[in-house]
Amino acid sequence: MLLAMTDFLATTRAAYDTVAADYARDIPERYHSSPLAHAMIPVFAELVTAGGGGPVADVGCGPGHVTAHLSTLGVTAFGVDVSPEMIALARAAHPDLRFEVGTMNALTAADATLAGVVANYSIIHTPPEALPATFAEFHRVLAPGGHLLLGFRAYDDATRLGELFDHSVTPAHRYSPDRIAALLGEVGLTEVARLTIAPGEDAKRGFPQAYLIARRPIEVPDDHVSAR
Numbered sequence: 001m002l003l004a005m006t007d008f009l010a011t012t013r014a015a016y017d018t019v020a021a022d023y024a025r026d027i028p029e030r031y032h033s034s035p036l037a038h039a040m041i042p043v044f045a046e047l048v049t050a051g052g053g054g055p056v057a058d059v060g061c062g063p064g065h066v067t068a069h070l071s072t073l074g075v076t077a078f079g080v081d082v083s084p085e086m087i088a089l090a091r092a093a094h095p096d097l098r099f100e101v102g103t104m105n106a107l108t109a110a111d112a113t114l115a116g117v118v119a120n121y122s123i124i125h126t127p128p129e130a131l132p133a134t135f136a137e138f139h140r141v142l143a144p145g146g147h148l149l150l151g152f153r154a155y156d157d158a159t160r161l162g163e164l165f166d167h168s169v170t171p172a173h174r175y176s177p178d179r180i181a182a183l184l185g186e187v188g189l190t191e192v193a194r195l196t197i198a199p200g201e202d203a204k205r206g207f208p209q210a211y212l213i214a215r216r217p218i219e220v221p222d223d224h225v226s227a228r
């Protein structure tokens with residue numbers, strides 16, 4: 001499902017264009033130096049490779065460090081970000097990789113063509129009402145058997161989807177992993193695994209963090225008869 005350039009996208013783009021250079025200086029180093037920050041990326045890369053490989057979109061890629069990490073792990077990764085400044089920095093840092101300006105809410109990939117989608121701390125700027133359509137878009141582009149990895153600040157009360165928090169760049173939400181897994185299920189993506197990082201590891205806000213892997217199931221025809 002396609003969304004027009006809505007207010008939250010325009011706000012996010014302007015905010016990240018402003019901070020892009022500072023972000024690119026600090027965050028890739030933090031990502032690489034923290035074992036928990038990149039723990040799920042090799043697991044995700046192995047799942048993609050074991051499934052036969054194929055293109056993987058790193059959506060909301062920022063300066064491209066996760067895209068580049070995936071590439072070093074043998075994954076054919078490309079980056080997409082709503083911020084043209086972020087994309088310019090990603091291209092400068094990783095000239096051998098493909099980066100496009102675009103939104104995760106309306107990807108240019110054709111139906112069922114991607115082996116994976118990664119959204120590392122980028123759905124946090126998508127408001128709750130736009131999540132179902134965004135997840136439906138991930139399902140649309142994933143090939144059967146393809147994997148999704150979401151990383152996000154977590155909300156620990158599953159009676160609510162989440163809450164706004166005081167993000168330093170632009171309005172952001174932290175979300176309940178259980179509720180996110182349920183929304184993924186509603187669009188046909190099945191949870192495979194999750195990693196939850198304890199609140200005490202977040203010195204600034206004391207929020208838990210979640211990394212959730214889901215899969216688009218391989219459809220088995222109704223008339224399939226097991227060989228066993």
Ligand SMILES: C[S@@+](CC[C@H](N)C(=O)[O-])C[C@H]1O[C@@H](n2cnc3c(N)ncnc32)[C@H](O)[C@@H]1O
Pocket residue numbers: 009012013016027059060061062063066080081082083086102103104105119120121122123125126
């Ligand atoms: C917190 S940064 C995360 C960057 C990178 N993924 C990382 O792990 O450091 C969020 C990034 O997502 C991008 N972004 C947020 N919402 C987006 C959307 N709907 N479509 C595309 N990019 C988006 C922002 O421009 C920003 O570069």
